[in-house]
Amino acid sequence: MERIISSQKTKLQKERTKKGQISIRNKKTGKEARVTLQLNIPGAPNPRISKYGANESIARKRLAEAILLKYIELQKSKEFANIEVFSPECQIELNKFDEYMECVRNSQLKANGEREKIKNEVQHPISLYVERMIKTRKRLSEQKGIRKKRKISKKTVTNYWQTAKKQVLPYFGDKDAVTITKEEIEDYLESLDYSPKYIKDIKMILKLSFDIVVNEEKLRPDNPAEKIVIQSSKKSLGIEIEHLEQDRQEVWLDIFEKDGRQWAYLFEAILLTGARPEEGCGYKWKAMDFEKDIVHINNAYQDNEIYDENMERIGHERGDGELKTAESYRDVPMHPRLKRMLLMLKAKKMAEYKAKGKKWDENEYVFLNIYGLPFVPENLTNKMPQFIKKYDLEHMTTYGLRHSFATLCSTMGMPPEVLHVIMGHADFDTTRKYYIHITEERKKNEMMKLYMKQNSEQQLQSLIAESDKYFNAIRELRVQDIRPEKRLAS
Numbered sequence: 246m247e248r249i250i251s252s253q254k255t256k257l258q259k260e261r262t263k264k265g266q267i268s269i270r271n272k273k274t275g276k277e278a279r280v281t282l283q284l285n286i287p288g289a290p291n292p293r294i295s296k297y298g299a300n301e302s303i304a305r306k307r308l309a310e311a312i313l314l315k316y317i318e319l320q321k322s323k324e325f326a327n328i329e330v331f332s333p334e335c336q337i338e339l340n341k342f343d344e345y346m347e348c349v350r351n352s353q354l355k356a357n358g359e360r361e362k363i364k365n366e367v368q369h370p371i372s373l374y375v376e377r378m379i380k381t382r383k384r385l386s387e388q389k390g391i392r393k394k395r396k397i398s399k400k401t402v403t404n405y406w407q408t409a410k411k412q413v414l415p416y417f418g419d420k421d422a423v424t425i426t427k428e429e430i431e432d433y434l435e436s437l438d439y440s441p442k443y444i445k446d447i448k449m450i451l452k453l454s455f456d457i458v459v460n461e462e463k464l465r466p467d468n469p470a471e472k473i474v475i476q477s478s479k480k481s482l483g484i485e486i487e488h489l490e491q492d493r494q495e496v497w498l499d500i501f502e503k504d505g506r507q508w509a510y511l512f513e514a515i516l517l518t519g520a521r522p523e524e525g526c527g528y529k530w531k532a533m534d535f536e537k538d539i540v541h542i543n544n545a546y547q548d549n550e551i552y553d554e555n556m557e558r559i560g561h562e563r564g565d566g567e568l569k570t571a572e573s574y575r576d577v578p579m580h581p582r583l584k585r586m587l588l589m590l591k592a593k594k595m596a597e598y599k600a601k602g603k604k605w606d607e608n609e610y611v612f613l614n615i616y617g618l619p620f621v622p623e624n625l626t627n628k629m630p631q632f633i634k635k636y637d638l639e640h641m642t643t644y645g646l647r648h649s650f651a652t653l654c655s656t657m658g659m660p661p662e663v664l665h666v667i668m669g670h671a672d673f674d675t676t677r678k679y680y681i682h683i684t685e686e687r688k689k690n691e692m693m694k695l696y697m698k699q700n701s702e703q704q705l706q707s708l709i710a711e712s713d714k715y716f717n718a719i720r721e722l723r724v725q726d727i728r729p730e731k732r733l734a735s
Contacts, residue, residue: 265338309344372418519650
């Protein structure tokens with residue numbers, strides 16, 4: 246009876262909740278503003294949008310911007326161009342939302358050319374230099390020939406441009422590059438509720454853009470974004486980064502081989518070579534030297550967006566690409582377990598080729614999806630949660646497999662300078678900060694070595710025996726410490 250009443254109450258509550266009504270929730274880091282939008286589009290799911298902020302005002306402002314972006318996104322699509330996006334009931338509720346209406350008014354001003362007018366009044370809008378910086382890096386990423394030590398990748402250019410459009414241009418785009426201050430940039434960055442890495446990317450876009458203002462155009466003597474320090478998180482200090490302990494790695498490897506799907510074998514290869522996801526996706530048979538037991542890491546398979554000269558997206562392309570840095574081109578000793586798996590897989594594929602009358606090509610990719618195409622890193626990101634759920638495993642990421650490889654190498658005593666080369670890092674500091682994780686077992690072993698230096702083995706064994714005696718005594722007392730009622734019952 247209670248369950249029926251409870252379910253009825255829940256139903257009534259749901260009925261009273263209007264689509265488009267804003268809810269504010271307390272979170273550990275601040276406030277969460279949340280809304281469910283009821284779309285006036287048959288068959289379309291109603292999106293729930295949540296935004297966080299240090300306080301309610303910031304959270305509501307971000308939510309309003311997100312709602313409007315959703316509206317504009319749908320309006321631009323050919324499918325929904327002539328449809329009122331939000332349902333009438335939803336729109337009524339949104340009209341009560343001050344922050345949303347403010348965003349609507351600003352959007353209308355932009356549409357009417359008012360913001361363009363403002364922009365024209367600014368002599369040196371920073372947006373010009375952001376776009377110029379992005380275009381320059383796009384050209385550099387497309388250049389062929391001698392590989393620079395830190396050649397910018399197409400993926401990095403895409404990420405920069407997407408971040409600039411979402412974060413930098415909406416806030417700074419119309420402001421004068423000559424008058425923007427360091428304090429303005431600091432205040433903006435501090436207001437953002439994103440990861441330190443993402444905020445560093447935003448700061449880098451501003452810094453590179455102001456480099457043009459300072460060094461090329463000579464419009465001001467200083468770069469206001471240059472000396473801004475972004476507070477590092479625990480992750481950036483090399484703490485609490487996901488990785489598998491040695492015994493868990495063996496469990497995962499067994500499951501990879503038991504699963505037998507191509508992407509499971511790819512995960513195994515990443516765990517046994519420490520490759521970046523895009524490097525593992527780009528493995529070809531010609532890079533597997535079974536005579537010398539070496540894996541030549543010299544290719545990356547990527548899915549890159551394509552932009553025209555005006556940085557308008559015109560499509561995307563998949564294919565081989567250059568590695569992150571010159572140091573990324575490296576040779577990794579082939580683990581016996583990896584060798585066995587690869588030879589088994591190669592023999593199977595060669596037999597399939599022969600049965601179909603096809604000639605074997607060493608230029609073929611090692612790991613292919615059901616369509617006969619290489620995997621892309623973005624697809625692996627989606628595969629990992631499926632794999633974990635199926636086999637009831639602990640949380641892990643594709644990059645976590647790379648971290649696990651590095652941690653095991655370090656735990657087994659590999660010198661840092663060797664690990665640095667095998668991981669393909671441009672500088673050792675990256676290896677130390679992000680990839681060397683001290684396991685509990687290693688800490689115990691190292692402390693035991695210290696104890697052995699301080700005491701003789703006989704003294705140490707005596708201390709351990711004494712400790713065990715007291716430990717067992719305490720455990721016995723706990724067993725005997727039964728409450729009176731339980732003792733009587735027995």
